[in-house]
Amino acid sequence: MAAVxxxxxxxxxxxxLLPPRELVPKPDADDPLDYYYKPxxxxxxxxxxxxxxxxLGAGSHEALLxxxxxxGIFLPELARRAxxxxxxxxxxxxxxxxxxxxxxxxxxxxxxxxxxxxxxxxGEFDTLVCLSVLEHVTExxxxxxxxxxxxxxxxxxxxxxxxxNPVTDAFFRAVGYNPREIHPSSHRDILAAARTHDGxxxxxxxxxxxxxxxxxxxxxxxxxxxx
Numbered sequence: 312m313a314a315v316x317x318x319x320x321x322x323x324x325x326x327x328l329l330p331p332r333e334l335v336p337k338p339d340a341d342d343p344l345d346y347y348y349k350p351x352x353x354x355x356x357x358x359x360x361x362x363x364x365x366x367l368g369a370g371s372h373e374a375l376l377x378x379x380x381x382x383g384i385f386l387p388e389l390a391r392r393a394x395x396x397x398x399x400x401x402x403x404x405x406x407x408x409x410x411x412x413x414x415x416x417x418x419x420x421x422x423x424x425x426x427x428x429x430x431x432x433x434g435e436f437d438t439l440v441c442l443s444v445l446e447h448v449t450e451x452x453x454x455x456x457x458x459x460x461x462x463x464x465x466x467x468x469x470x471x472x473x474x475x476n477p478v479t480d481a482f483f484r485a486v487g488y489n490p491r492e493i494h495p496s497s498h499r500d501i502l503a504a505a506r507t508h509d510g511x512x513x514x515x516x517x518x519x520x521x522x523x524x525x526x527x528x529x530x531x532x533x534x535x536x537x538x
Contacts, residue, residue, distance in 0.1 A: 312371060312391055312392060312393060312394060313396075313417055314416065315328060315387045315417060316414075316415050316416035318331070318387045318415050326364070327357060327360055327361055327388060328388040329357075329384060329388070330384060330415060334414055335383065336382055336383070336407035336408055336410075338382055338400070338402040338404035338407070338408070339402055341493075342382055344382040355519070355530070358519040358529070358530065359442060359443070359471055359532075360384075360385055360442075362471060362517055362519050362530060362532045363385075363442055363471050364388070364392075366515060366532050366533070367438070367440065367469050367534075368534075371393065371394070372392055372393040372394070372438040373393065373395065374394070374437050374438070375389055375396050375397070375437075376396075376399065376431070376435075376438070376439045376461065377398045377441075377442075378399055378400075378426060378439060379441055380398035380400050380408070380421070381402075381443075383398070383421075385440070385442070386408075386412060386417070386419055387417060389440065390419065397419065397421075397422070397431075398419060398420070398422065399422040399423070399424050399426075399430075400421075400422075400423065401423065401424070403423060405421040405422070405423060426441075426444060426448070426458075427450070427453055427454060428457065429460075431461045432461070433460055434461070434462065434466075436461055436463065436466060437462070437466045437467070438462075438466060438467050438468075439458055439461065439462055439466065439467070439468045439469070440469045441458065441469070442470075443471060443472060445472050445496060445501045446472045446473060446493075446494040446497070447493065447494065448495070449495050449496055451496060451500060451504035452504055455505065455508045455510065455511065456510065459508070459511060465536065465537060465538075466536075467534060467537070468535040468537065469532065469533075470505065470533050471530060472496075472498055472532070473529065474498045474525070474526065474527070474530060475490070475494065475497035475498055476526055476527055476528075498525070498528075498531040499526075502533060505535055509538075510537060510538060511537060511538065512538050513534070513535050514535065514536050515534040516532070516533045516534075517531070517533070517534075518530065518532070519531075
């Protein structure tokens with residue numbers, strides 16, 4: 312596990328390590344990077360990362376893959392929890408993310424590639440984190456099959472995705488998106504696909520806010536065991 316140089320941990324024991332905003336590149340116009348730092352949205356967006364950490368658990372991991380690393384904002388925290396971290400995304404800004412990581416004292420291999428055809432061997436990782444990716448695709452069974460392929464038997468996949476409801480729909484419309492176009496798969500679609508996939512057993516589900524009904528939550532996640 313890596314010590315991260317120059318990154319900031321949130322106050323009051325929040326336990327989430329975030330890079331300084333000025334270091335983090337924005338790989339494309341649609342990346343939600345700024346929402347992690349703006350006062351009105353930071354609590355909700357950072358809660359997505361904390362939910363994933365809660366599902367990941369307190370133990371250390373040998374080889375962890377982040378699928379859809381985006382700006383790389385979560386990689387420094389993941390590097391504290393695994394001996395080896397790798398990232399993959401479809402964007403072409405890996406050099407900018409690598410430069411940010413280098414300033415933080417981290418060397419993490421970053422790959423460009425599709426979720427459906429990742430350049431990794433079977434069972435290469437014991438842990439996988441995939442946040443805010445699956446809602447963008449409709450071929451959920453194929454996506455989960457590829458995630459399962461790169462995991463060892465008994466490995467853990469932590470999946471996170473926004474809930475679909477009138478509040479989240481209104482938010483996405485307010486920031487200029489058609490929620491059905493950018494998120495063709497709902498939280499219920501993804502949960503159903505994970506629950507019924509023969510390569511995974513869903514061990515735990517979580518949501519933010521914690522005590523909100525599933526269909527009124529802002530964000531949903533699940534921890535899946537590779538079988």
